[in-house]
Amino acid sequence: MSDVRIGVYVCHCGKNIGGVINPAKVAEHAGKLPNVVISRDYVYMCSSPGQLLIEEDIKKYNLNRVIVAACSPRMHEPTFQGVLKRAGLNPWLLQMVNVREHDTWVHENVPEKAEEKAKDLVAAAVARAAHLYEINTVRAPVVKSAVVIGGGIAGIRASLDLANAGIKVYLIEKKQSIGGKMAQLDKTFPTLDCSQCILTPLMVDVSRHPNIEIYAYSEVVDVSGSAGDFKVKVRLKPTYVDWSKCTGCGACVEKCPGRAPKEFDEGLGVRKAIYFEFPQAVPRRPVIDTEHCLWFTKGICKVCEKVCPVGAIDYKQVERYVELNVGAIVVAIGYELYDLSKLSEYGYGKFKNVISGLQLERLSSADGPTRGKILRPSDGKEPKTVGIVLCAGSRDENHVKYCCRFGCAAAIKHVYYIKHALPDAKVLVFYTDVRAFGKGYEEFYQKFRSEENVFFIRGRPAEIFEGRDGSLIFDVYDSNTNQLINVRADLVVLEGAVVPPKDWEPLRRILKVSCDPGGFALELHPKLRPFETTSDGIFLAGAIQGPKDIPDTVAHAAAAAASAIGFLAKGYVESVPYLAVVNEDLCSGCSLCVPICPYGAISVSEKEGKRVAKVDVIKCKGCGACAATCPSGAMQQNYFTDKQVLSEVVVLAGGAK
Amino acid sequence: MxxxxxxxxxxxxxxxxxxxxxxxxxxxxxxxxxxxxxxxxxxxxxxxxxxxxxxxxxxxxxxxxxxxxxxxxxxxxxxxxxxxxxxxxxxxxxxxxxxxxGLANMYSRDEILRYAYIEAPTVINSEGALPKELSGGVGGELELPKVLxxxxxxxxxxxxxxxxxxxxxxxxxxxxxxxxxxxGKLPPKGSVLGASSKSLCDECDLNKTKPEKILLKDIKRVHQVRLDLSKCYLSQGVICLGPVTRGGCGTLCVKGGMPCTGCFGPLDNVSDYGARALSFLASVIDYDDEVQAEKFIEEYIPDPVGWFYRYNLPKSLIKGRYQRQGGGVHG
Missing domain, CATH: 3.40.50.700 (NADH:ubiquinone oxidoreductase-like, 20kDa subunit)
Structure with missing residues (x-):
């Protein structure tokens, strides 16, 4: 392709372009530029006669470069690439010039200048086109299996959807049971159905599904490979119980003399040193907590070993690692509550009767520490006045700027818990705004705000003080009535802010997924692609993408699964055309491109005694960071080489008109 | 002859x-x-x-x-x-x-002359005399070249x-x-002679000791660190401009315990040495957020021009400090 033969096509886009400048003049100007064989204008270049015009010209004039001056390449680049393909040309010999968004739309009131600009832009493209070359993409097969990280409701839903589509799923859960936060909830808003009742059947479905393998008490420690062919290294933490022998009878738990605060009850209850996370745990297998086990701490006891009917207790168990080969990864690790003790003015962690919303869920649960009775932690008495504080840490410059998206509805549900258990109690809800946006939420709000002895007060408590009897005293400025209210409450519930889990940051680095300012996983597009990431083959399900309530989490997880199924069903992954390419004759193996690559696509290896960089074509997403970093210019990006870009710049800077 | x-x-x-x-x-x-x-x-x-x-x-x-x-x-x-x-x-x-x-391009001609002939602490020039193009001397009128x-x-x-x-x-x-x-067999016009077409790292013995990822939290000057002469200096936190600089010198400075300062200039594909050097440095700084990165620059790179354009400021895209009012006919 030594002889450059360019065809230039200027589109009117109806009046969008043609109503401001004269495309015929632009085409005429282009016709005088070097290497331009033919130039034309047409009213709608993207229409089928327009496309046919180009296609026939390519054949008739033996064109080997095509420039279309029309709209944004985001709009019609694929359209015109199709024209080149049909005419037997490589699609990357096309150069789009955006004379609509970049010109006529923004310079409508200065048409002469707009026309000059169009001529300049086309001239730059003509200079660039001479440096275009054929680009061919590469395909690689995908492994039809997936890892789902996190066994909460998002991970459960995603796993079931994937498995039902015939895809092998490995569900990785860091705790000993799947179920996540939803398993801790008493009821769900706005329908008030029992959380466990709707969740546990799904947990059982997961455990029985032939296509799902659960790795509980496990964590992902490394991911290598690339989209369609990941190698996921999983660490199986020692449980000190051989789960393959264990039947989940619970004899060990019953006889264990060790005691520890119960995590599942948010520290309000007590569990044994060998324990199930909760009675409906899936898998129902116990774990020894070595910090509280008498054998591990004092070298005595071994009761569990004695009572186990199947000899499953194994004090010498060590961690194990497995490597899973999968095509896709779904991240469903959910959220974590903000550390409420950081809100020092509310006294959480200092005053026993200041609790979190999740702790109230446990108090209200039939299997919770109080068997479903709402009693205040300090003395076990029924509270007569309960304060519920919304936005505890949320929408707060000093803590978390964003909204938790479920605190309001949860607070309304908590009003119900209290009024249902303690009909005479007075409930004061301190809100910033009540955001009851979901389906049925507004009705839910209206129902409970009008209940007797329920008061919604617009304001946040000032500092909370503890009285001698454990009651809580504080002032609230009510901005609706413009009054300062003095409150004495027996129990204060904080609807806390939501943050990404602590283990997200290390996992994020392993997966090479970007994060938003709040630290949550960054989606590929906030509106159009909210469950994909910038890393191909890695999908987001649920609150790790941002705070969500259960209905939104489930919808998001199902969409992530559908997206993953689509990705796996296609059967192959294709490299991007804008690949980074190393010129080995110039590369000195300095390695600077390696850490700059956000996709981990570059490695440096020895070749004929010299160190040179190598790009994994499937991992490379064509961001260009390495090409910008490369100190010697050895790394170039397809379709954006220095020569291509600079040739345009030179023309636009007036170097060679 | x-x-x-x-x-x-x-x-x-x-x-x-x-x-x-x-x-x-x-x-x-x-x-x-x-x-x-x-x-x-x-x-x-x-x-x-x-x-x-x-x-x-x-x-x-x-x-x-x-x-x-x-x-x-x-x-x-x-x-x-x-x-x-x-x-x-x-x-x-x-x-x-x-x-x-060429680093003098960071100052105007007047600033340079004023400093060199009047303000420098070692100069005594009470009359404030500056070089003139024509001056009367013992042997008659003397003409001096103009400073561009x-x-x-x-x-x-x-x-x-x-x-x-x-x-x-x-x-x-x-x-x-x-x-x-x-x-008699001349390379294409404009070629750089006698040197390598690859960067210095290619011929550097220490390149094989360079880890795949260099991420720096701070930069050390040569006098602040006892360099291990058998390990890539960059990996020891000392800025070596080897990756950006044309090889061919045989890594004389590196062998002598000094990092490369870039005197062989850019490679063929690079149009602005300092810009490349800066973007290379940016790639090894281990700070994600802007505020910390700015602090890093303030603390460790007090003289970016002297560091990255030491040998080629006049040939760079910026050429020197922007000078609003001209003066003189040359330049």
């Missing part, structure tokens, strides 16, 4: 190191004198400008010119040499990219055929360049 290659050597704004580099050829110089005839070399041979003026055009085979163009006299002589020579070779960093004297507004690399004033890099070029690089020039 007549079959010897006629060469001229000239110095502009330079330190004299390039002349020294020629002398450093030692025995090689004697051997070369059989094939070279020096027709002009003010530092060593007594020919005058008028001798050159008297020569027919294109009668000198090769002119080696070192130093940046700082004075009207430099412009005058290099234009003369260009006319009289078949080939003009920019010799050393200053002629190539402006060199260390900016220092320019050689190729901004005359057409340059080839470049020999280095501050100063090493004897090995000079020897290789001469061999190329005398071989």
């Amino acid at each position: 007549s079959d010897r290659v006629k060469v001229a050597l000239y110095w502009c704004a330079s330190c004299g190191g390039c002349e020294e580099a020629v002398v450093d050829l030692a025995e090689e110089l004697i051997r070369l004198s059989n094939s070279l005839e020096i027709v002009f070399w003010p530092v060593a041979v007594d020919f005058k400008k008028s001798d050159v003026e008297a020569m027919p055009d294109s009668s000198i085979d090769i002119s080696f010119i070192n130093g940046g163009i700082r004075l009207t006299e430099h412009e005058e002589v290099v234009k003369l040499l260009r006319r009289k020579s078949k080939l003009v070779v920019a010799f050393g960093s200053c002629a190539h990219g402006g060199g260390v004297p 507004k900016l220092l320019k690399p050689l190729d901004e004033v005359v057409d340059v055929d080839f470049y020999i890099p280095g501050c100063a070029p090493t004897p090995d690089v000079i020897k290789k360049s001469l061999e190329t020039l005398l071989s």
Whole structure:
């Protein structure tokens, strides 16, 4: 392709372009530029006669470069690439010039200048086109299996959807049971159905599904490979119980003399040193907590070993690692509550009767520490006045700027818990705004705000003080009535802010997924692609993408699964055309491109005694960071080489008109 | 005598190191004198400008010119040499990219003169006298060359055929360049002679000790650290400009315990050395957020121009500090 033969096509886009400048003049100007064989204008270049015009010209004039001056390449680049393909040309010999968004739309009131600009832009493209070359993409097969990280409701839903589509799923859960936060909830808003009742059947479905393998008490420690062919290294933490022998009878738990605060009850209850996370745990297998086990701490006891009917207790168990080969990864690790003790003015962690919303869920649960009775932690008495504080840490410059998206509805549900258990109690809800946006939420709000002895007060408590009897005293400025209210409450519930889990940051680095300012996983597009990431083959399900309530989490997880199924069903992954390419004759193996690559696509290896960089074509997403970093210019990006870009710049800077 | 290659050597704004580099050829110089005839070399041979003026055009085979163009006299002589020579070779960093004297482009001509002749603490000049173009002296009126507004690399004033890099070029690089020039098989015009087409890391013994990922939380200056001479200096937190710099010097500085400061200039595909060096440095800084990155720059890179444009500020896209009001006709 030594002889450059360019065809230039200027589109009117109806009046969008043609109503401001004269495309015929632009085409005429282009016709005088070097290497331009033919130039034309047409009213709608993207229409089928327009496309046919180009296609026939390519054949008739033996064109080997095509420039279309029309709209944004985001709009019609694929359209015109199709024209080149049909005419037997490589699609990357096309150069789009955006004379609509970049010109006529923004310079409508200065048409002469707009026309000059169009001529300049086309001239730059003509200079660039001479440096275009054929680009061919590469395909690689995908492994039809997936890892789902996190066994909460998002991970459960995603796993079931994937498995039902015939895809092998490995569900990785860091705790000993799947179920996540939803398993801790008493009821769900706005329908008030029992959380466990709707969740546990799904947990059982997961455990029985032939296509799902659960790795509980496990964590992902490394991911290598690339989209369609990941190698996921999983660490199986020692449980000190051989789960393959264990039947989940619970004899060990019953006889264990060790005691520890119960995590599942948010520290309000007590569990044994060998324990199930909760009675409906899936898998129902116990774990020894070595910090509280008498054998591990004092070298005595071994009761569990004695009572186990199947000899499953194994004090010498060590961690194990497995490597899973999968095509896709779904991240469903959910959220974590903000550390409420950081809100020092509310006294959480200092005053026993200041609790979190999740702790109230446990108090209200039939299997919770109080068997479903709402009693205040300090003395076990029924509270007569309960304060519920919304936005505890949320929408707060000093803590978390964003909204938790479920605190309001949860607070309304908590009003119900209290009024249902303690009909005479007075409930004061301190809100910033009540955001009851979901389906049925507004009705839910209206129902409970009008209940007797329920008061919604617009304001946040000032500092909370503890009285001698454990009651809580504080002032609230009510901005609706413009009054300062003095409150004495027996129990204060904080609807806390939501943050990404602590283990997200290390996992994020392993997966090479970007994060938003709040630290949550960054989606590929906030509106159009909210469950994909910038890393191909890695999908987001649920609150790790941002705070969500259960209905939104489930919808998001199902969409992530559908997206993953689509990705796996296609059967192959294709490299991007804008690949980074190393010129080995110039590369000195300095390695600077390696850490700059956000996709981990570059490695440096020895070749004929010299160190040179190598790009994994499937991992490379064509961001260009390495090409910008490369100190010697050895790394170039397809379709954006220095020569291509600079040739345009030179023309636009007036170097060679 | 007549079959010897006629060469001229000239110095502009330079330190004299390039002349020294020629002398450093030692025995090689004697051997070369059989094939070279020096027709002009003010530092060593007594020919005058008028001798050159008297020569027919294109009668000198090769002119080696070192130093940046700082004075009207430099412009005058290099234009003369260009006319009289078949080939003009920019010799050393200053002629190539402006060199260390090119850093003066961060100041205006007036600032430079005022500082050098009046403000410098070692100067006593109570009358505040500055050099004049014409001044009355003992032997009558004396004319001095004018100082240009900016220092320019050689190729901004005359057409340059080839470049020999280095501050100063090493004897090995000079020897290789001469061999190329005398071989009769000339590389494409504009080529850099005697050096590598790859960056310094390629020939550096320490490259194999460089980890795949270098991420720096701080930068150490050479005097602040006891360098392990067997490990890549970059990985020890010392900024070595080897990755951005053309190889060919044999890593002399690195072998001597100093990081590369970039005197061989950029590689063929790179148009602005300092910009590349900055983007390379950005890639090894281990800070994600902007505020910390800014602090890092403030603390560790107090003089980015001196660091990254040490040898080629006049040849860079920025050329020097932007000077609003001009003054003088040159530059």
